[in-house]
Amino acid sequence: MNKVRESSVLYIAPLQEELDTAPLPPSSESFRDMPKAVCKQCKKSFPLQILTNHIKTCSDVVVVEDENQDEILYKAHDVESKKNNNEKGCCPVCQEEMPLDILEVHASECGERPLDDEINNTTELSCLDNEVNDTECSYMDNDWKTHPDPKMAADLYRKEIFRLHETGKPLLMCMDLRSGVEEQERQLINFYKQRHVEWACPVKCQLQGDATVGDGVTRHFFSTVLEKLKYGFSLNLGNTGVTCLFEREPDHLVPSSSQFLIESDLFLVAGRMLGHSFLHGGPCFAGLSRAFVHVLLQGSEDTATLQLEDCPDVDIRETIDLLSGHSPLNEDQSSKVLELCLSWDLPGPTEGNRRWLYERLLSHAVLGKRTRQIKQIRRGLKETFVWNLLNERKDVAFFPKESEDSCSPEMLLSHISWHRGDDEDDDDDDEYSPDIKERITGYLKQFIETDVCWDTKTQ
Structure with a gap:
């Protein structure tokens, strides 16, 4: 005869509060009636439940009595790390000497402190992450969203952003031409490392050591900024002669994978530079x-069209290229591919997964290793108020191809070695006086800046 089992219903009440999982201090009331033992190292009494963990760290703790409370505060100190961290290094931004164990942390924040109000005239942000908030968007003229010409749409967007921030305190960009190139670059990086800056406010540029004024100075600043971004800084960041934030050949540039540059937030700086230059009509x-x-x-990432030239590491590129053909891999080639696959947690090569593996390796080499750089650049673009435009108007050529880029007067002027009146090799019996030479030089500069057509597509 079959037995009938009675069923029961179990109700579980949902948790309505978060449970506190923090370890209890030794002086907690919960340990009052539990057995205790004295630690032979520090001579303190501990409950048996936590004595084991205490013994492991007892030699590395300093016990500090709090005068206002009965509980004991514990601070961990790694003695050995102090002995090994006596080596010092120099911060590449501020040139201050400090221990190596804190150098990277310091470099990530160096230059971010706001300058004196009389110098930078910056204002605090009025919205989270410097993005155009809902209130501000409601006052924007949205003609830029529907204009058929992408260039005109970008110009309309700039005008709207400037209109909303025209009453803000202007930003003052200074560069001392009397100092060396490295010092000038350090001034630029420190300017863009500042926090809580409203980048859409009016900008004033000054060249110390040069009497030039006007829009030409502003164009010179942003051309210099974009040139350093593209071709590298002379500053010795990360033990390199020239610090390049972007690497490989034109039309295939990608951010550097240097951990030092990432930890120093220099790609956030790059995003701010790109957005700020775009807002003020500088080069792209x-x-x-x-x-x-x-x-x-x-x-x-799945819809990105990758090319082998996008991979900046030549050795990795050559290894990935071994999978592009159809001929069987020899033992040495198979070993190289397998080693790369294992280092990136991918399966080894077979005849069936060869094409798939080629695409996965190339995607990781170009995009997978640059996730943090992408986030930093994107954040910098958001802080400079251009992200809204890039989201709405995908047709705006914010990042043009090399062939689509037009040469600017500032790019040419920065590569010309101009005559100086105090040159030692001047001939006393020269046909032209220094005043005439200076006047001719001025005419040439004016011609380059105003009369030459710089649109490469129409030349």
Whole structure:
């Protein structure tokens, strides 16, 4: 005869509060009636439940009595690390000497402190992450969203942003031409490392050591900023002769994978530079990898069109290229591919997964290793108020190809060695006086800045 089992219903009440999982201090009332033992190292009494963990760290703790409370505060000290951290290094931004164990942390924040109000005239942000908030968007003229010409749409967007921030305190950009190139670059990095800056406010540029004034000075600043971004800084950041934030050949540029540059937030600085230059009519950054631009503007990695030239590491590129053909791999080639696959947690090569593996390796080499750089650049673009435009108008050429980029007067002027009246090799019996030479030089500068057509597509 079959037995009938009675069923029961179990009700579980949901948790309505978060449980506190923090370890209890030794003086907690919960340990009052539990057995205790004295630690032979510090001579303190501890409950048996936590004595084991205490013994492991007892030699490395300093016990400090709090005068206002009965509980004991514990501070961990690693003695050995102090002995090994006597080596010092020099911060590449401020040139201050400090222990190596804190150098990277310091470098990530160096220059971010706001300058004196009389110097930078910065204002605190009125919205989270410096993005255009809902209130501000409601006052914007949205003609830029529907204008058929992308260039005109970008100009309309700039005008709207400037209109909303025209009453803000202007930002003052200074560069001392009497100092060396490294010092000038350090001034630029420190300016863009500042926190809580409203980048859409009016900007004033000054060249110390030069009497030049006007829009030409502003163009010189932003041309210098974009040139340093594209071709590298002379500052010795990360033990390199020239610090390049972007690497490889034109139209395939991608951010450097240097951990030092990432930890120093220099790609956040790069994003601010790109957005700030765009807002104030400066040059754009040309030559970035199309696949990188696609993902940067929130496109999917799966739909990015990757090219082998996008991989900046030559050795990795050659290894990945072994999978592009159809001929069987020899033992040495198979070993190289397998070693790379294992280092990136991918399966080894087979005849069936060869094409798939090629695409996965290339995607990781170009995009997977640059996730943090993408986030930092994107954050910098948001802080400079250009992200809204890039989201709404995908047709705006914010990152043009190298062939689409037009040469600017500032780019040419910065590569010309101009005559100086105090040159030692001047001939006393020269046909032209210094005043005439200076006047001719001025005419040439004016001609380059105002009369030459710089649109490469119409030349």
